[in-house]
Amino acid sequence: MVPPLALDIDGTLTTPTGRIDGRVFELLPDWDAPVVIATGKAFPYPVALATFLGLPPQVIAENGGVVHVADETTFLADPDRPRAVVEAFEERGGEIGWGDDTTVNRWRETEVALSTDADEALLREVAADVPDVEVVDTGYAFHVKSTSVNKGDGLVRAAEALELDPESFVAVGDSENDVSTFAVAGDADAVANADAAARDAADVVLDEGFMDGTASVLEALSAGRTPGE
Missing domain, CATH: 3.40.50.1000 (HAD superfamily/HAD-like)
Incomplete structure (x- = not known):
């Protein structure tokens, strides 16, 4: 077996x-x-x-x-807070980093993924201001997700x-x-x-x-x- x-x-x-x-x-x-x-x-x-x-x-x-x-x-998980983090990140000059490829997040229901070329320090700084959100580095993307x-x-x-x-x-x-x-x-x-x-x-x-x-x-x-x- x-x-x-x-x-x-x-x-x-x-x-x-x-x-x-x-x-x-x-x-x-x-x-x-x-x-x-x-x-x-x-x-x-x-x-x-x-x-x-x-x-x-x-x-x-x-x-x-x-x-x-x-x-x-x-x-x-609710995607609202992760999306709010990414919106604030972009407002501060950050870039998601996928270029013209929109498929990475098109069908994502509960989180947002950013390219590892994105400004990690800025992303984590922005995420730290939002409760119950974390950034996880998988080596392939930075995932902004619920801690729950x-x-x-x-x-x-x-x-x-x-x-x-x-x-x-x-x-x-x-x-x-x-x-x-x-x-x-x-x-x-x-x-x-x-x-x-x-x-x-x-x-x-x-x-x-x-x-x-x-x-x-x-x-x-x-x-x-x-x-x-």
């Missing part, structure tokens, strides 16, 4: 150049346990990935702001809907926003490219990065071995 999985996307199911690694389509479609995709991306992205994998869309999106499982979608949600709480909610114990999950991730997931999953693996926060929170820091690391976890679990051994 293989365990259920909680998998991040960027830096975890991708190549170093940001593409979805083709091994995702070899290793996950026939996984004989629930797979929850837990990401900072906007809601449609993990749903699309699960759909193309032929898996039920069991997803935690927007860093826990949106949870979709058992055909039920729950929005767990995170991916770990999303996993607890998803596990409950699936009638599973969160501790039965194996989680794989790479950044600060995976720390809460690692805290509730039974086993937590950080890929080699993980940031310091994720590495410190993980049970195992893998020798391989990106999808190489995730593939090593899936192959070990399929063989009945403990990842990282």
Whole structure:
């Protein structure tokens, strides 16, 4: 029996150049346990990935702001304060930084994502003046989000809907926003490219990065071995 999985996307199911690694389509479609995709991306992205994998869309999106499982979608945060932070940031000369690409935030329901080229110091200064809002750096974007949600709480909610114990999950991730997931999953693996926060929170820091690391976890679990051994 293989365990259920909680998998991040960027830096975890991708190549170093940001593409979805083709091994995702070899290793996950026939996984004989629930797979929850837990990401900072906007809601449609993990749903699309699960759909193309032929898996039920069991997803935690927007860093826990949106949870979709058992055909039920729950929005767990109000976007008004994050949006107010970004508006104030722009009024003070800050730039979101995506250029002409409006898709990053077009379907985002509970938070706002800014490019890592944005002025982080100014963004954090503005956010500090707004209650219950935080800035999370995933290495791919600065996420302005409610402090009341995170991916770990999303996993607890998803596990409950699936009638599973969160501790039965194996989680794989790479950044600060995976720390809460690692805290509730039974086993937590950080890929080699993980940031310091994720590495410190993980049970195992893998020798391989990106999808190489995730593939090593899936192959070990399929063989009945403990990842990282």
